[in-house]
Amino acid sequence: MSELLRVENLTKSYGRQRGCTDVSFELWPGEVLAIVGESGSGKTTLLNCCAGRLAPTGGSVVYETRHKGLIDIHGMSEPERRFLMRTDWAFVHQNPRDGLRMNVSAGANVGERLMAVGARNYGNIRNAALDWLSRTEVDPDRIDDLPTTFSGGMQQRLQIARNLVSGPRLVFMDEPTGGLDVSVQARLLDMLRDLVDRLGLSAVVVTHDLAVARMLSTRLMVMQQGRVVETGLTDRVLDDPQHAYTQLLVSSVLQP
Amino acid sequence: MRDETITGETVPVPESGYNFAYLDEGAKRMIRRAILKAVAVPGYQVPFASREMPMPYGWGTGGIQVTASILKPEDTLKVIDQGSDDTTNAVSIRRFFAKTAGVATTEKTEEANIIQTRHRIPEKPLSEDQIIVLQVPIPEPLRWLEPREVETRRMHALSDYGVMHVKLYEDISRHGRITTNYDYPVMVNGRHIMAPSPTPKFDNPKMGNMPALQLFGAGREKRIYAIPPHTEVKSLDFEDHPFSIQAWDEPCALCGAEEVFMDEVILDDQGGSMFVCSDSDFCQRRRDAGHKGPAVEGDDT
Ligand SMILES: Nc1ncnc2c1ncn2[C@@H]1O[C@H](COP(=O)(O)OP(=O)(O)OP(=O)(O)O)[C@@H](O)[C@H]1O
Ligand SMILES: [Mg+2]
Numbered sequence: 001m002s003e004l005l006r007v008e009n010l011t012k013s014y015g016r017q018r019g020c021t022d023v024s025f026e027l028w029p030g031e032v033l034a035i036v037g038e039s040g041s042g043k044t045t046l047l048n049c050c051a052g053r054l055a056p057t058g059g060s061v062v063y064e065t066r067h068k069g070l071i072d073i074h075g076m077s078e079p080e081r082r083f084l085m086r087t088d089w090a091f092v093h094q095n096p097r098d099g100l101r102m103n104v105s106a107g108a109n110v111g112e113r114l115m116a117v118g119a120r121n122y123g124n125i126r127n128a129a130l131d132w133l134s135r136t137e138v139d140p141d142r143i144d145d146l147p148t149t150f151s152g153g154m155q156q157r158l159q160i161a162r163n164l165v166s167g168p169r170l171v172f173m174d175e176p177t178g179g180l181d182v183s184v185q186a187r188l189l190d191m192l193r194d195l196v197d198r199l200g201l202s203a204v205v206v207t208h209d210l211a212v213a214r215m216l217s218t219r220l221m222v223m224q225q226g227r228v229v230e231t232g233l234t235d236r237v238l239d240d241p242q243h244a245y246t247q248l249l250v251s252s253v254l255q256p
Numbered sequence: 257m258r259d260e261t262i263t264g265e266t267v268p269v270p271e272s273g274y275n276f277a278y279l280d281e282g283a284k285r286m287i288r289r290a291i292l293k294a295v296a297v298p299g300y301q302v303p304f305a306s307r308e309m310p311m312p313y314g315w316g317t318g319g320i321q322v323t324a325s326i327l328k329p330e331d332t333l334k335v336i337d338q339g340s341d342d343t344t345n346a347v348s349i350r351r352f353f354a355k356t357a358g359v360a361t362t363e364k365t366e367e368a369n370i371i372q373t374r375h376r377i378p379e380k381p382l383s384e385d386q387i388i389v390l391q392v393p394i395p396e397p398l399r400w401l402e403p404r405e406v407e408t409r410r411m412h413a414l415s416d417y418g419v420m421h422v423k424l425y426e427d428i429s430r431h432g433r434i435t436t437n438y439d440y441p442v443m444v445n446g447r448h449i450m451a452p453s454p455t456p457k458f459d460n461p462k463m464g465n466m467p468a469l470q471l472f473g474a475g476r477e478k479r480i481y482a483i484p485p486h487t488e489v490k491s492l493d494f495e496d497h498p499f500s501i502q503a504w505d506e507p508c509a510l511c512g513a514e515e516v517f518m519d520e521v522i523l524d525d526q527g528g529s530m531f532v533c534s535d536s537d538f539c540q541r542r543r544d545a546g547h548k549g550p551a552v553e554g555d556d557t
Contacts, residue, residue, distance in 0.1 A: 078414055079414045079415070079416075082414060082416060086418075101401070101422070103401070104401075104422055104426055105426060105429060105430075107425070107429055108422045108425050108426050108429070111422070111425055112418055112419070112422050113418070115418050115421035115422060115425065116416070116417075116418025116419075117418075120421070120493075120494050120495050121494060121495045121496055122425065122428055122494040122495075122496050122497050123496050125425065126429070143429075144429050144430070
């Protein structure tokens, strides 16, 4: 078995502004990696570069494709990359509005990926949408309603359904529970963990919430000022932080 | 100059003071280059520097500029609007070219070698010797979901067309069937999604493998696109909701034609109405040949 994603010396600068610097890591099939760090530490920048949404300044992101083996995703043609992004990959935005089409129904939102890759049977598309709405705990009766009529938590679950319908292997999430109430967050986390387990998904999750990292991830990467300062099994890093910054991060959560 | 007669068959000489067909030669050359590009890449929207025309945009300035650029003195022009040769819009465009180019005009489909139209493609099949110019208000089929021009161009470049079926999906989920009746999106030559805008979907099948060249001009949006002769044009649909055209239960009340596109004509204020061919030339010619519809049956005057 080989790694699913291999990131080597990834650097992204915005002009003179540093986004992330010299980041390397591997993601293995079935593994969930959490990226934590304070605001501005480069988490979103790193995630976007890994997910093919942002071109890095240096380094490479290599992905194990189903049919062609390891391929540098930034060396792919744009159509190939778009195809990969809507079949094998999923991207869950913090704000569901960034990941949903707000002016079409929930069913159309879920069905879009299928149609984009050639599904042409309305009945099958609709059944898949119904199935995924119920799997993400959205009432299937709401299939023809617009996402604007949904609560924040429902919108986020709809965004997840829309992403998972194509059977992706790798899911990128940027603060998936970020804008939600605490109780809604807990329920969404439960659902996410359950889906990830059951589908055997691999995932990279950006969060500034160590509890989210603890619950979802197997491995943890701590970022500070664009660099990775510590990495390891989640429980190990949180229970026995080595780097001074990680120690600070962990202790600031423990002592309110 | 002489005015055109009722039958439109008199050929007036162009009025002096105009360049042939109004546009200057530089503008025509630029538009012809855009047309050539459009023909080379079927269904692709070619930007062009749309000129000010002496009429408002809603009047088909895109189609007029295309016609002006391809017109030759020996051409015979037909202009239709909603299938009819005698609506205000059709009459003024026909007069415009009779006046500025001195070309012959006609209402007979087979006599024209250039047909400018809004909404309809004539019922009589067109031939290889003809060019049909369609006036288009909204050329971008992806616009309803994607307001950004940069992104729609990218979607065309990458054949990234998933959203088109999202629109059809919405139609079916709301109404139980695809309710789009006009400007029904098509795939041209297996590569570009194109808006037939604003023709009825009834005419979509005519666009496929048509022997005549089809040119589309959008004046306000500054776009020209084309379907070359004998090009595959496929209307988008689902396997379990296949594309179908409009059909009417009764034949044309005047000429008895079936399987044509019909307009409902209101007869009185009691709600009485009848259905007649939208293609006025087609209907008249059938009546001239002795065909009768239910409204005139037995009427031998
Ligand atoms: N488009 C951009 N242009 C210029 N600088 C940017 C841009 N995006 C991010 N940055 C800068 O790059 C650095 C990393 O930003 P990034 O958004 O990746 O951080 P983050 O860890 O996701 O923060 P947060 O937790 O607030 O979301 C910051 O200094 C930020 O100001
Ligand atoms: Mg961020």
